Amino acid sequence: MVRSKSYKAAVKLALKLEKPRQLLLILKEIHSQASNYDALFAYDNNNNNDNNNDDNQNVLLDIIESLNGDELSRLFVYLRDWNTNAKNAVIAQRVLSYILVTYSAESLAQIPNLADVLLFFFLNSNFF
Numbered sequence: 161m162v163r164s165k166s167y168k169a170a171v172k173l174a175l176k177l178e179k180p181r182q183l184l185l186i187l188k189e190i191h192s193q194a195s196n197y198d199a200l201f202a203y204d205n206n207n208n209n210d211n212n213n214d215d216n217q218n219v220l221l222d223i224i225e226s227l228n229g230d231e232l233s234r235l236f237v238y239l240r241d242w243n244t245n246a247k248n249a250v251i252a253q254r255v256l257s258y259i260l261v262t263y264s265a266e267s268l269a270q271i272p273n274l275a276d277v278l279l280f281f282f283l284n285s286n287f288f
Contacts, residue, residue, distance in 0.1 A: 168223050175231045180238040187251055190219055224262060229271055236277045243281055
């Protein structure tokens, strides 16, 4: 699926099969395909056609917005684990920050055990 650039299906399958390493590789592939890293993780949904890389820049937006509660819960656990490794921390923190800006506090509050995951995540981050 990654070869055919069906990233959304690949991400959903990796989450369903509980394959965190494969999911990380998919996210790294999405990152490597984007010419503008910050635009890939943009916080607004403006569909400006200023460049030819809109598909790569919006792919993560589409993926994250399509996840259900169980998939988000599993993704948060993976993000927590990835954040403990310096090689993966940048992607983990970017995806987390994107999720926190995209979803409302009310919708995130419905995710079981999210507070514990976020506490661990922030305690092991370089925010302090």
